[in-house]
Every structure is written in C-alpha cells, then in structure tokens.
Amino acid sequence: MIEVDYRFPPGVDAQKQAKVIAVGQTAGTWDARFAHREAVLSEHLGKVIGVETQTNTGYSIATVRFPETNVENDISSLLTMIFGKYSMAGAAKVVAVRLPRSYGLSPKFGISGIREKLGVFNRPLVMAIFKPALGLSAADHAGILKEVAYAGLDIIKDDEILGDLDTAPTLQRLKACRQVIDQVKQETGRTVLYAVNVTGNADKLIEKARLLVREGANALLLNVLSYGFSVLQALAADADVNVPIFTHPALAGALCAAPDHGMAYSVILGTFMAHGGADAVLYPAHYGSLPFDAVEEAKIKDSLRERNVFPVPSAGIHPGIVPKAIADYGNDVILNAGTGIMDHPSGAASGVKAFFEALARVEKKESFELQSLPDGALKLAVEKWGSDS
Amino acid sequence: MIEVDYRFPPGVDAQKQAKVIAVGQTAGTWDARFAHREAVLSEHLGKVIGVETQTNTGYSIATVRFPETNVENDISSLLTMIFGKYSMAGAAKVVAVRLPRSYGLSPKFGISGIREKLGVFNRPLVMAIFKPALGLSAADHAGILKEVAYAGLDIIKDDEILGDLDTAPTLQRLKACRQVIDQVKQETGRTVLYAVNVTGNADKLIEKARLLVREGANALLLNVLSYGFSVLQALAADADVNVPIFTHPALAGALCAAPDHGMAYSVILGTFMAHGGADAVLYPAHYGSLPFDAVEEAKIKDSLRERNVFPVPSAGIHPGIVPKAIADYGNDVILNAGTGIMDHPSGAASGVKAFFEALARVEKKESFELQSLPDGALKLAVEKWGSDS
Numbered sequence: 052m053i054e055v056d057y058r059f060p061p062g063v064d065a066q067k068q069a070k071v072i073a074v075g076q077t078a079g080t081w082d083a084r085f086a087h088r089e090a091v092l093s094e095h096l097g098k099v100i101g102v103e104t105q106t107n108t109g110y111s112i113a114t115v116r117f118p119e120t121n122v123e124n125d126i127s128s129l130l131t132m133i134f135g136k137y138s139m140a141g142a143a144k145v146v147a148v149r150l151p152r153s154y155g156l157s158p159k160f161g162i163s164g165i166r167e168k169l170g171v172f173n174r175p176l177v178m179a180i181f182k183p184a185l186g187l188s189a190a191d192h193a194g195i196l197k198e199v200a201y202a203g204l205d206i207i208k209d210d211e212i213l214g215d216l217d218t219a220p221t222l223q224r225l226k227a228c229r230q231v232i233d234q235v236k237q238e239t240g241r242t243v244l245y246a247v248n249v250t251g252n253a254d255k256l257i258e259k260a261r262l263l264v265r266e267g268a269n270a271l272l273l274n275v276l277s278y279g280f281s282v283l284q285a286l287a288a289d290a291d292v293n294v295p296i297f298t299h300p301a302l303a304g305a306l307c308a309a310p311d312h313g314m315a316y317s318v319i320l321g322t323f324m325a326h327g328g329a330d331a332v333l334y335p336a337h338y339g340s341l342p343f344d345a346v347e348e349a350k351i352k353d354s355l356r357e358r359n360v361f362p363v364p365s366a367g368i369h370p371g372i373v374p375k376a377i378a379d380y381g382n383d384v385i386l387n388a389g390t391g392i393m394d395h396p397s398g399a400a401s402g403v404k405a406f407f408e409a410l411a412r413v414e415k416k417e418s419f420e421l422q423s424l425p426d427g428a429l430k431l432a433v434e435k436w437g438s439d440s
Numbered sequence: 441m442i443e444v445d446y447r448f449p450p451g452v453d454a455q456k457q458a459k460v461i462a463v464g465q466t467a468g469t470w471d472a473r474f475a476h477r478e479a480v481l482s483e484h485l486g487k488v489i490g491v492e493t494q495t496n497t498g499y500s501i502a503t504v505r506f507p508e509t510n511v512e513n514d515i516s517s518l519l520t521m522i523f524g525k526y527s528m529a530g531a532a533k534v535v536a537v538r539l540p541r542s543y544g545l546s547p548k549f550g551i552s553g554i555r556e557k558l559g560v561f562n563r564p565l566v567m568a569i570f571k572p573a574l575g576l577s578a579a580d581h582a583g584i585l586k587e588v589a590y591a592g593l594d595i596i597k598d599d600e601i602l603g604d605l606d607t608a609p610t611l612q613r614l615k616a617c618r619q620v621i622d623q624v625k626q627e628t629g630r631t632v633l634y635a636v637n638v639t640g641n642a643d644k645l646i647e648k649a650r651l652l653v654r655e656g657a658n659a660l661l662l663n664v665l666s667y668g669f670s671v672l673q674a675l676a677a678d679a680d681v682n683v684p685i686f687t688h689p690a691l692a693g694a695l696c697a698a699p700d701h702g703m704a705y706s707v708i709l710g711t712f713m714a715h716g717g718a719d720a721v722l723y724p725a726h727y728g729s730l731p732f733d734a735v736e737e738a739k740i741k742d743s744l745r746e747r748n749v750f751p752v753p754s755a756g757i758h759p760g761i762v763p764k765a766i767a768d769y770g771n772d773v774i775l776n777a778g779t780g781i782m783d784h785p786s787g788a789a790s791g792v793k794a795f796f797e798a799l800a801r802v803e804k805k806e807s808f809e810l811q812s813l814p815d816g817a818l819k820l821a822v823e824k825w826g827s828d829s
Contacts, residue, residue, distance in 0.1 A: 076601065081572040082783065085580075091607060092575035120605065121574055128603045128639055130666040131690045135600055136755070138693030139730045145694075183470040185510055186481035191474075211524055212465065214517045216509065218480060250517055253642040253674040277519040279668015285642040301520045304527030305534075309698030341528045366525070394471065 053117040053154070054100070055133045056147040060311045061109030063142060065102050069113035072137050073097035077121055095121055112146065124154060126280035126327045134314065145314040148322050155326030156287045160295040161359035162383055165330060168269070168295070169205055169242050175382055176205040177406045178363065179399070180389035184210035189219045193227035195399060199392065200235045200243045202403035206385065208246035208272050211299040215250055221259065222266060229267040246270040246297040253282050261291045270295045276302040276319070280327050287328020295330035297363070303334070316347045321354030331361035331385060338375055338439055340367025349379075356383065363387045370402075370429055371438030373409035374419055396431045405432040442506040442543070443489070444522045445536040449700045450498030452531060454491050458502035461526050462486035466510055484510055501535065513543060515669035515716045523703065534703040537711050544715030545676045549684040550748035551772055554719060557658070557684070558594055558631050564771055565594040566795045567752065568788070569778035573599035578608045582616035584788060588781065589624045589632045591792035595774065597635035597661050600688040604639055610648065611655060618656040635659040635686040642671050650680045659684045665691040665708070669716050676717020684719035686752070692723070705736045710743030720750035720774060727764055727828055729756025738768075745772065752776045759791075759818055760827030762798035763808055785820045794821040 057072065059065045074080065078095040085092060097117045104111040115133075122128040134145055158164070166172050179199050181192055196207055207228075215221040228245050235243055247268045249260045256278065260271055275283045275298045286292045300320055307316040320334040334351050335343040352362045362384055364376065369391030376386060392402030408429035412419065419438040424430040446461065448454045463469065467484040474481060486506045493500040504522075511517040523534055547553070555561050568588050570581055585596055596617075604610040617634050624632055636657045638649045645667065649660055664672045664687045675681050689709050696705040709723040721744055724730040726737045741751045751773055753765065758780030765775060781791030797818035801808065808827040813819040 078574045079572045079599070080779075080783075084787070085572060085576075088575060088577075088580065092572055095574035095607075120607075121601070121603075123603050123605075123639060125641060127641075127663070127666045127668075131600055131603075131663050134694055135663065135666065135688075135690030136730075138691050139689065139697060139724055139732070139755075140693070141731060142697075183468045183474060183481055185467045185484035186477060187474075188477075191477065210468070211520055212510070214510075214512050214520075216512075218484075218509075250512060251670070252514060252516075252677060253668060253670040254646050254678070255674070256670060257643050274516070274520050274524065277516045277524065277668075278670040279516075279642065279666075281640070281642040281645060281667045282670055285644070288641060289643070299524075300528065301524030302527050304529070305523055305702040306694050308528060308531075309701035312698035313694040313702065335528055341525075342530055343528070366528075390469075394469075398473070 052151065053119055053122070053129070054149040055115050055117065055145060057113050057115065058144045058146045059111045059113065060142050063111065065104065065111035065113045066099070068143065069099040069102055069115055071140070073099050073115050076132055076135065076137055077117065094118060119151065119154070125284055126155060126323045130280070142311040144311055145318055147315065148318050150322065150326055156284060156328030157358055158328060158330040158360050159287065159293065160330045162356070162361045163359060165244070165295050165361055168244065171205060173382060174410055175377065175380070176385045177203070177403060178206040178208065178385050178387040179204055179392040179403065180208055180210055180387070181213070182210065182389055182393040184212045185216070186218055189223035189227040192219060192224050193231050196228050196231045196245070198398065198400045199403050200231055202400035203407055204243060204403045206244040206246065206270070208297060209248035210389070211248065211272065211274050211301045213248055215259070221247060221249070222263065225263055225266055225268050232269070244270040244295070246272040248272045253279065253285070256282060257285050257289065260286055261289070264292055264294055268294060270297060272297045272299060274299045274301040275324065275327070275329070276300070276306065280323060283327045283329065296328065297331045298324050298329040298333065300334050317350035317354065321351035325354050325358040325360050329360055331363050333363040333365045333387060335366045336364030336368060336376070338372055339365065352380065361385050367391070369436040370405035370409040370432040371419060371436050373406065374413050375439045377413050391436065395428065396435055397428060401428040401431065404428040441540065442508055442518070443538040444504050444506065444534060446502050446504065447533045447535045448500045448502065449531050452500065454493065454500030454502045455488070457532065458488040458491055458504055460529070462488050462504050465521055465524065465526055466506065483507060508540065508543070514673055515544060515712045519669070531700040533700055534707055536704065537707050539711065539715055545673060545717030546747055547717060547719040547749050548676065548682065549719045551745070551750045552748060554633070554684050554750055557633065560594060562771060563799055564766065564769070565774045566592070566792060567595040567597065567774050567776040568593055568781040568792065569597055569599055569776070570602070571599065571778055571782040573601045574605070575607055578612035578616040581608060581613050582620050585617050585620045585634070587787065587789045588792050589620055591789035592796055593632060593792045595633040595635065595659070597686060598637035600637060600661065600663050600690045602637055610636060610638070611652065614652055614655055614657050621658070633659040633684070635661040637661045642668065642674070645671060646674050646678065649675055650678070653681055653683055657683060659686060661686045661688060663688045663690040664713065664716070664718070665689070665695065669712060672716045672718065685717065686720045687713050687718040687722065689723045706739035706743065710740035714743050714747040714749050718749055720752050722752040722754045722776060724755045725753030725757060725765070727761060728754065741769065750774050756780070758825040759794035759798040759821040760808060760825050762795065763802050764828045766802050780825065784817065785824055786817060790817040790820065793817040
C-alpha cells in the first residue's frame with residue numbers, strides 16, 4: 052500500500068479535496084454501463100484514511116491510500132498518480148509519501164558499497180567539485196584532480212552545469228582523469244572516485260553511461276530532476292552501469308521550495324531518490340549557503356540511510372563546518388565541498404588537507420576557535436570561511 | 441543567445457540576484473590560477489541585460505542572457521543551467537525563456553502533419569479520453585473506441601494515469617483498438633488516431649514506443665514531466681517513432697502553480713514542449729475545470745503554434761464550451777474532452793455528436809441558448825453541463 056500526505060492551507064476543504072484525489076487520481080467515476088466491471092474498478096480506487104486540521108495554523112493534512120496495482124513500481128508513474136493532474140487543481144503540497152520497502156529500486160552500492168570501493172570504513176568521506184564549472188579543458192580537470200587526489204581526497208565530481216561540451220567533452224574528461232586515478236592507485240594504493248556528469252537525450256544518455264563505464268568511469272553523476280526519474284531508474288537497473296550513481300538536486304527548488312505547492316524536499320530528495328536507485332544523494336545542508344530547513348534535511352538523511360543510500364549534504368560546505376556536520380551525521384556522510392576546497396587560500400590540495408585536519412580535531416574533541424588552531428591548512432580555511440562548532 | 445526572465449517578489453535585491461544567476465549558474469568565479477584560461481572562461485559567463493521593478497507591485501523582472509555553448513541544444517541541460525541550483529536559493533520564478541528558433545527540436549508532424557494524417561483541414565479536431573481511467577480491459581477499450589469512432593471522433597487517448605497494468609497491458613489495448621481503427625478506415629475511409637500512453641523506465645519506455653509503433657500505434661501519449669524532457673526528446677528524435685507525440689501536463693502544477701517559485705506554465709507547457717519535439721500539447725483551458733490563467737493559456741497557444749504544434753486545451757471541456765473555444769482559438773485547436781464525451785446522458789457516441797453539432801452551430805453563428813437548441817445530443821449536453829457562449 053502507498054500512502055501520501057497532502058497538506059492544504061487554511062480555507063481549503065481538505066476532506067473534500069482528499070476525496071477528489073482518491074477518486075480523480077485513480078479510477079475516476081463510472082456509470083451503470085460499467086456495472087459489470089464494478090469489482091475491478093473498485094480495486095483501483097484510492098481511499099481517504101485520515102484528515103486532520105491543526106487548530107493553531109488552520110493547515111490540514113489529508114492521508115490518501117493508493118493501490119500499488121495502479122503504478123509500475125517506479126517513481127514516474129507514482130508521480131502521475133499521486134500528483135499528476137491534481138498538482139494543477141489549487142494549493143496543496145505533498146509532504147510525505149510512504150512506500151512499501153520493495154517499491155522501486157535499492158542502490159547497487161550505497162553506503163556499504165561505496166566504502167568497499169574506497170576501502171574507507173570508519174570516517175566521513177571527503178568530496179570535491181571541479182571549479183570553475185565551465186570553460187576548463189580536459190587537461191585542466193586532470194591537473195586539478197592530481198592536486199586533490201594526492202592530498203587524500205576520496206571523491207570528486209563534475210559541476211552539475213558541465214555537460215558534454217566542446218571545451219571538455221565528457222569522454223575526454225574521463226580519459227584524462229582516469230590516468231590520474233590509475234596513477235594514484237598505483238603509487239598510494241588509494242582509490243579515488245570521479246562522478247562523471249552524464250547528459251543528453253534519454254537514449255543517448257543511457258548509451259553514454261554504458262560507454263563511460265566501459266572506458267573506466269568508476270562513478271556517475273545525474274541531474275535527476277532535469278532528466279527524469281525514469282532515467283535514474285534506467286541507469287540504476289542497468290547491469291552494465293555497475294558503478295555508484297550520485298544524484299544532484301538541480302531544479303529541486305522548482306518542485307519543492309514553495310510553501311503551499313509542489314512536493315516536500317524530503318519526498319523528492321529523500322523518499323524518491325532512495326526508491327529510485329541512487330547510491331549517494333546530494334542536497335543542501337541547512338548550515339550551508341542555501342536556505343534549507345533542518346527538519347527536512349533530517350528527514351532526507353533518514354530516508355536515504357534506511358535504504359543504505361549515502362547522504363551528501365552540500366552547498367557552502369567548508370572545513371569549519373565539519374564539527375557541526377559530524378554532530379548531525381556521525382560518520383556515514385559524504386562532506387561535499389566546491390569552493391570550500393577549490394578556493395582554499397593555499398590551493399585545492401590544502402582545501403582537502405584542511406578537511407582531514409578538521410576530521411582529526413573533531414575525533415580528538417579539540418576546539419575550532421581560531422586562536423587554538425595550529426598554523427596550517429585548517430587555520431587558513433577557518434580564517435577565510437569561519438567555523439561553526 | 442538564450443534569454444531568461446526571472447521574477448522576484450518585493451524585498452529581493454533583483455540586481456544582486458541576477459548577477460548571482462549570471463555567474464553562479466554558468467562558469468562561476470575563478471582566481472589567478474586560471475588566468476591563462478580567462479578568455480575561454482569568460483565566454484561561458486551569463487550576463488544581466490536588464491532589471492526592472494514595477495512600482496505598483498514591488499515585483500522585479502531581471503533578464504539574464506546565457507551563452508548557447510553552455511548547453512546541449514536540449515531542454516534538460518537548459519533546465520539545469522537556468523534554474524538548477526538557483527531554484528533552491530529563495531523566492532524567484534522563471535516567467536519567460538526566449539530560445540533561438542533552431543534550439544531543440546521541431547515537431548515531426550505538428551498541426552499540418554496531424555491534419556494530413558486525418559485528412560481534416562478546415563475545422564477543429566475532436567478528441568476523447570478513455571474513461572474510467574483504470575480497471576477496464578483491453579476489450580472494454582475497443583468497445584468504447586468503436587462507439588466514439590463511428591460517431592466521427594478524430595482522436596482518442598488513454599487517461600494519463602493508465603500505465604502498462606495487468607488489467608489492460610499497453611500492447612493488448614493497442615491491438616484491440618487497432619482492429620477498430622482498421623475497421624473504421626475500411627468502412628468509412630476515416631482515420632482515427634489513438635494516442636497510447638507510453639510508460640516505464642527510460643530505456644524500456646523508448647523500446648516500448650518503438651514496439652508500439654511497429655505494432656500499429658498511430659500516436660503516442662507521454663507524461664513529459666513525470667518521465668523527463670530527455671525522454672520526450674529521445675522519442676521525438678527517434679526515426680522509428682514516426683507518429684505524432686501528444687504530451688500531457690501531469691505534474692505541471694508542482695513546477696508552475698506557486699506564485700513566487702518554480703516556472704511559469706507558459707514556459708514549461710509552451711516554450712519547452714514546443715522546443716522539445718511535441719506534436720500536440722495538452723494543458724488546462726482557463727474556462728475548464730482547473731484554475732488556469734487566460735493570459736498564460738494564450739502564451740502557451742502562441743508558443744506552440746509558432747512551431748506548428750497543436751494546442752490541446754483540456755480539463756472540463758464539454759460541448760457547451762465550443763463557442764468560447766472557437767472564439768479563442770479559431771480552427772487550429774484540438775478540443776479534448778474526457779467526461780464531456782464519455783458521460784454524455786445518451787452515451788459516448790452522443791458525446792461526440794454533440795461536439796459536431798456544436799461546431800456546426802458555431803459555423804452558422806447560431807445561439808447556444810437552451811430553448812433555441814433542437815432536440816438531440818447537443819441539447820442534452822447543454823442541459824447537463826451548461827454552455828458558455
């Protein structure tokens with residue numbers, strides 16, 4: 052059974068709207084001509100199982116239960132059923148979706164699989180983003196990767212903006228970076244993952260993902276909301292795409308940021324990514340550079356971890372934030388920094404080192420007050436970006 | 441050049457936010473280390489070309505120009521660039537996107553191609569939707585189609601909710617209905633299009649579309665926003681999918697209904713569908729059963745027609761609305777009715793006949809006042825649903 056919570060603002064007849072959803076988003080109405088099909092038709096109907104109005108705010112939450120037989124065990128048909136036409140009917144926000152455990156996909160790798168690949172089991176992972184986002188050559192990418200990889204970085208990803216562009220075609224970026232990854236492995240024994248951004252029309256995107264993996268890609272990045280959950284699921288279910296899929300939240304605000312319309316961030320970036328087959332999911336951290344609600348963030352984290360999916364709080368992450376992040380997340384988190392690594396005053400390698408210094412200090416419960424920090428990468432980072440301990 | 445208008449509510453520093461977009465959604469910032477790439481990096485930057493604040497409302501519109509080289513001539517990478525991360529940054533709505541004529545795809549068929557297929561050139565087309573939406577067998581679908589097709593219907597489509605379900609698998613529905621279509625063709629010479637809903641993970645969906653076309657599907661239906669623009673473009677660019685693609689607006693409200701977040705309906709259902717390769721685009725009519733703005737509707741219509749895409753105003757369309765629809769649209773429109781045909785008091789065939797009676801009355805400039813209507817299908821329809829002339 053699938054249960055969906057819809058939140059209505061004051062003044063909406065939630066009981067009535069819930070019925071409109073339960074019927075209108077499923078079998079609809081029928082007349083005497085279909086009396087002979089009554090039994091089957093009825094099986095497809097949704098059911099209102101509760102409506103509550105908060106006396107202080109006037110907001111109502113209505114819960115509708117949908118038959119699983121109406122959908123195809125995927126996120127796309129689920130979206131059409133629970134909010135397809137009804138999304139255009141007036142103010143209403145989907146604030147929670149409860150799916151059976153078996154619904155959709157589970158990650159091929161997830162937290163345990165990514166840790167296995169890296170051989171890192173007892174600390175948060177550190178991830179960087181190539182910057183500037185557009186205009187670098189494939190060789191520039193390799194040069195940056197070399198700096199950060201030797202400094203101890205676990206994972207790097209393309210900027211989500213960077214598609215398959217003439218200045219640095221995707222396959223060329225991969226080939227240039229793959230050499231660095233092989234060299235680091237040979238010299239240090241360490242694995243570094245590079246999540247390559249896959250783009251294009253759905254058919255070409257899927258072909259490109261397979262090609263990239265054949266050519267040595269050890270992770271992929273997908274802008275799920277720009278390309279479609281159906282594309283995520285295609286990649287996640289593809290036996291040839293046997294590398295972790297990192298998902299980016301680009302466009303999530305268009306679906307989730309409005310107070311009384313759309314769907315909650317925790318539904319899109321939590322529940323749906325987790326059941327869509329993502330291995331690691333990026334989303335804004337509430338102490339980062341984007342406005343984000345701590346409660347929604349916690350819900351995303353819980354939905355992901357429940358299915359062994361790696362949470363990747365992002366946007367405005369820098370070394371001074373590490374104590375806060377560890378307090379919130381513990382070890383099973385990927386700390387993902389763009390400018391927080393690339394714009395370190397002493398360069399990107401120092402950015403990575405600053406994160407590891409920060410992790411060591413947290414472990415030893417040492418202060419992040421500027422005057423208590425020894426000279427080095429972390430101190431320079433905290434001087435530039437502050438700390439939040 | 442790509443130009444995007446962002447609308448900000450009162451209190452937002454639109455000038456500042458426009459700069460954040462122009463830089464943050466493109467190359468980003470860089471430091472001295474990349475001075476040698478300055479020329480290339482600069483080519484990728486966006487540019488603020490205008491900011492205007494309305495004195496009466498306090499709302500601002502900022503226009504940002506983006507280089508076409510940043511994107512892949514498709515809608516998905518465009519979404520990431522113009523509103524990917526920034527959608528999560530605060531209140532802002534994308535209210536217009538201006539694309540070069542050559543951007544994206546054009547319809548394979550569109551208005552002229554669909555008319556050609558039907559052999560109907562000088563009147564609006566009449567379209568129905570199978571109802572009830574879920575729970576009918578393939579044979580039930582064929583039975584319904586027979587009724588409406590012989591009554592003169594031009595096009596029928598699946599309900600958008602109906603996927604590839606056990607009660608009526610997609611291929612079985614097609615095969616059962618294809619027999620009716622062939623029979624009608626043989627006996628009357630008329631072509632009836634059946635837009636079959638294609639669903640599934642992206643790879644399976646594309647394969648299924650090809651299979652359906654091989655098996656005789658003469659049109660397809662896609663829930664573009666549930667499955668992704670990358671899937672629409674894959675189908676539209678596929679030489680084997682040589683039938684018109686009808687697109688459904690399911691989920692559009694999640695992206696478009698909020699006043700100060702997301703994107704305008706006219707951008708998603710107009711500009712992007714038209715440049716994404718759709719042949720006919722469904723969207724709510726402002727005089728239908730969903731709340732919809734007449735100005736947005738007119739913009740959608742214009743964006744579609746400019747690229748030879750058929751506008752399909754939908755939701756709550758019934759015969760009594762025909763005079764209003766023709767006044768707004770003229771002949772190049774598809775009148776799409778669900779219950780407005782299927783729930784006609786004398787049955788679905790009478791629902792179709794009522795539409796043709798209505799078209800004839802409009803042509804002869806005859807009144808739709810109940811007392812002036814002769815006995816028959818139209819009168820019964822107007823008695824049930826009223827008229828709006």
